[in-house]
Amino acid sequence: MTTAADLLITNGIVMTMDPHGRVIENGAVAVCGEAIAVVGSAAEVGSMAARETIDAAGGIIMPGLVNTHTHAAMTLFRGLADDLPLMTWLNEHIFPAEALLDADNVYAGTLLGCAEMILSGTTCFCDMYLFEDAVARAAKAAGMRAVVGEVLYDFPSPNYGPIQKGFDYTRHLIDAWHSDPLITIAVEPHSPYLCAPDLLTEAADVARKHRLPLVIHLSETHKEFHDIQDKYGATPVGHLAHLGVLGANLLACHCVVLDDDDMDLLQQHDVKVSHNPESNMKLASGVSPVADLVERGVCTGLGTDGCSSNNNLDMFAEMDMAAKLHKASRLDPTVMDAATVLRMATIDGARALGLDTITGSIETGKRADMIVIDTRKPHLTPMYHPASHLVYAVGGSDVYATVINGRVLMKGRRLMHMDLEKIMADAWQIAKTIRGD
Amino acid sequence: MTTAADLLITNGIVMTMDPHGRVIENGAVAVCGEAIAVVGSAAEVGSMAARETIDAAGGIIMPGLVNTHTHAAMTLFRGLADDLPLMTWLNEHIFPAEALLDADNVYAGTLLGCAEMILSGTTCFCDMYLFEDAVARAAKAAGMRAVVGEVLYDFPSPNYGPIQKGFDYTRHLIDAWHSDPLITIAVEPHSPYLCAPDLLTEAADVARKHRLPLVIHLSETHKEFHDIQDKYGATPVGHLAHLGVLGANLLACHCVVLDDDDMDLLQQHDVKVSHNPESNMKLASGVSPVADLVERGVCTGLGTDGCSSNNNLDMFAEMDMAAKLHKASRLDPTVMDAATVLRMATIDGARALGLDTITGSIETGKRADMIVIDTRKPHLTPMYHPASHLVYAVGGSDVYATVINGRVLMKGRRLMHMDLEKIMADAWQIAKTIRGD
Numbered sequence: 052m053t054t055a056a057d058l059l060i061t062n063g064i065v066m067t068m069d070p071h072g073r074v075i076e077n078g079a080v081a082v083c084g085e086a087i088a089v090v091g092s093a094a095e096v097g098s099m100a101a102r103e104t105i106d107a108a109g110g111i112i113m114p115g116l117v118n119t120h121t122h123a124a125m126t127l128f129r130g131l132a133d134d135l136p137l138m139t140w141l142n143e144h145i146f147p148a149e150a151l152l153d154a155d156n157v158y159a160g161t162l163l164g165c166a167e168m169i170l171s172g173t174t175c176f177c178d179m180y181l182f183e184d185a186v187a188r189a190a191k192a193a194g195m196r197a198v199v200g201e202v203l204y205d206f207p208s209p210n211y212g213p214i215q216k217g218f219d220y221t222r223h224l225i226d227a228w229h230s231d232p233l234i235t236i237a238v239e240p241h242s243p244y245l246c247a248p249d250l251l252t253e254a255a256d257v258a259r260k261h262r263l264p265l266v267i268h269l270s271e272t273h274k275e276f277h278d279i280q281d282k283y284g285a286t287p288v289g290h291l292a293h294l295g296v297l298g299a300n301l302l303a304c305h306c307v308v309l310d311d312d313d314m315d316l317l318q319q320h321d322v323k324v325s326h327n328p329e330s331n332m333k334l335a336s337g338v339s340p341v342a343d344l345v346e347r348g349v350c351t352g353l354g355t356d357g358c359s360s361n362n363n364l365d366m367f368a369e370m371d372m373a374a375k376l377h378k379a380s381r382l383d384p385t386v387m388d389a390a391t392v393l394r395m396a397t398i399d400g401a402r403a404l405g406l407d408t409i410t411g412s413i414e415t416g417k418r419a420d421m422i423v424i425d426t427r428k429p430h431l432t433p434m435y436h437p438a439s440h441l442v443y444a445v446g447g448s449d450v451y452a453t454v455i456n457g458r459v460l461m462k463g464r465r466l467m468h469m470d471l472e473k474i475m476a477d478a479w480q481i482a483k484t485i486r487g488d
Numbered sequence: 489m490t491t492a493a494d495l496l497i498t499n500g501i502v503m504t505m506d507p508h509g510r511v512i513e514n515g516a517v518a519v520c521g522e523a524i525a526v527v528g529s530a531a532e533v534g535s536m537a538a539r540e541t542i543d544a545a546g547g548i549i550m551p552g553l554v555n556t557h558t559h560a561a562m563t564l565f566r567g568l569a570d571d572l573p574l575m576t577w578l579n580e581h582i583f584p585a586e587a588l589l590d591a592d593n594v595y596a597g598t599l600l601g602c603a604e605m606i607l608s609g610t611t612c613f614c615d616m617y618l619f620e621d622a623v624a625r626a627a628k629a630a631g632m633r634a635v636v637g638e639v640l641y642d643f644p645s646p647n648y649g650p651i652q653k654g655f656d657y658t659r660h661l662i663d664a665w666h667s668d669p670l671i672t673i674a675v676e677p678h679s680p681y682l683c684a685p686d687l688l689t690e691a692a693d694v695a696r697k698h699r700l701p702l703v704i705h706l707s708e709t710h711k712e713f714h715d716i717q718d719k720y721g722a723t724p725v726g727h728l729a730h731l732g733v734l735g736a737n738l739l740a741c742h743c744v745v746l747d748d749d750d751m752d753l754l755q756q757h758d759v760k761v762s763h764n765p766e767s768n769m770k771l772a773s774g775v776s777p778v779a780d781l782v783e784r785g786v787c788t789g790l791g792t793d794g795c796s797s798n799n800n801l802d803m804f805a806e807m808d809m810a811a812k813l814h815k816a817s818r819l820d821p822t823v824m825d826a827a828t829v830l831r832m833a834t835i836d837g838a839r840a841l842g843l844d845t846i847t848g849s850i851e852t853g854k855r856a857d858m859i860v861i862d863t864r865k866p867h868l869t870p871m872y873h874p875a876s877h878l879v880y881a882v883g884g885s886d887v888y889a890t891v892i893n894g895r896v897l898m899k900g901r902r903l904m905h906m907d908l909e910k911i912m913a914d915a916w917q918i919a920k921t922i923r924g925d
Binding site: 126127129130131133134135136137140163166167170171273329331332333334335336337338361362363364365368371372374375376378379381382383384385387388389427428429430432433434435436439440443444446447448449471474475478479481482486 | 563564566567568570571572573574577600601603604607608710766768769770771772773774775798799800801802805808809811812813815816818819820821822824825826864865866867869870871872873876877880881883884885886908911912915916918919923
């Protein structure tokens, strides 16, 4: 056993989320450098010498949550417009606001999103937006693990201009960040309805060549489903199959409207899915058949989507929603049980991003991405089953500490390395511009 | 104008929830004794002399939330059993645990529920359970406003024994609490499927005679809907109509399964509805047509139901769920907009309980039941529309202060008059008995 640790988290119930689903009732985790060194009982591991110790005080020690789909900088548009028909919302509110963005604003909005995510227990997020170099820099500055990719579509981008410049920009991101310990670059065509077939195949080629994730919005709405059928004679999933884009590195976000053949294709090609129930509900997209996907063994993570359609980045709220929505939709209280949903928000999310050897569970050798839940609160008292509490009762504000890559980023609800007052003041300043004050 | 106040809440956006929906951008509220004395601008009202001042620091000042349906003592069973078929859950987990209850346990569980509610911004709740005198005493000790009634059904109760003793117990509650400033007694037959017609009509008579609310579970599941049709040749709502039980003092909880005639009846008789989306989803009961009820003008409040089917008492989470569920269910993003849902959780909830002259809005002369939201947090930054934040982004832990009947019960996340450590220790002790430790 290692005899001295850099960080020791002790005196908690360790939900490892490892392949055996091991739970250590009174456990501890020792961290050396960026990695998890030892996982075991508090009696054994908790007595190790350590430079820094976090006392979980009988709470829960678990892997940090993985948000598989968001647009972090959209924190700037939180609550700007709600309860509107989709096209009114987009054309009259979101697109005009996005026209005001530049790299500095995206950096500021992403930093705000990172502060919110760290405070609510998310340690890794997958982002799709404009000016993604700024997103990568913000995540890095915040100390967060992130998969980032510039959104690619047929029309000119406010960032890179015409689409070929979009591929140049993506290649620049790949070069600039290829050896980073926290940042992974992805190739991110927006969707089948905003990307021509050539764009989609080129994006898939770039991702394949560099062994990177390929991230796309797929079959989010009934309108998309029917429009793609009209245009290409295939469902959105079928269309991607014909183009040779389906594969184990593809992360398909939303997947609300799927027929049986679509689900067969996703399963056969080992496509990963990001389920975003709060956004799908708020935008009235519908209910993804995600319980069917999980039953088929399709690897499915959870995502919040952007703050303009949620309106927060709290993955605990997303878990609660995912667990409940499908019970009501299928009139079956046994689907999407707490253990399943908890895996979606941790190890399955990590696998969906191709990061399951790095994060998503508490196992020796993995990077130390962990959170501690303070359960000494009336709404978490008493506790019979930790998994039940994590899905049905805990909120993001119950996270006591957040550790990413071995570094303590939040403890006692205080961000250790971020100037929160300045981050919030900057966001307010941008909001004034958006409001036209 | 009154020149000295007992309590002044200032420097916040006042969401009055009054009939005009008045919002005061930089406002203040002065309280004298138990009542709201002045509502106005911070410049005007905020300069009043006051014995105690709460600085809202630019946050939101609003009426306390009204939880129209819960079983507060079921905090003791939070997370005891989830994700099970309804009958397994009830027969193998909940009923055996309830058999262990007595007045002391119910008092302890209710006190725990009150602590959770006060910390998450609920100032008034409507309870149905066993040993309701203990519930009333716990609510009173906690300083909460509550509508309480002993559950009445055909079989012997662990509290009162045979049903006629149940009516005796109810009459005792009415006598004991009739002039209390915080506690209102209700008459509470469980449901059409657990109460014979005679029980229902007698309950309605007692409620009418004493001018009290009549509270019932109604049309919660498809099974109930069909069973009642088979037994009485009418839907659950129709059955109550035939018995003469429908009226403006009736609060019908759940109302998941309704046909058009049922909705007509509820509307014609001015019946009040308690909508409990999280419980209905978790138990896979289905989706109440509550958007239709609201469109018809049926007064509808929100409720969390008990902690064993939610698993918390956070009314902010309930608002978020109510706003999103029906958008997905009706594939219409405009239904259940933030303003509507906010009314359901405040003034409409108060009206559903017959307490709308007392609580549910910030108006001169009403009892001072108010909360303050701290918005200086990343997940509430920036803020364009307070109502949007309250429904889609705020959680119970963002409540900074809770005032009930003019008394500051919580400030800075600290309960001022409750021994939280003892309350949680007592609940843990009872949980050990339930677990059989």
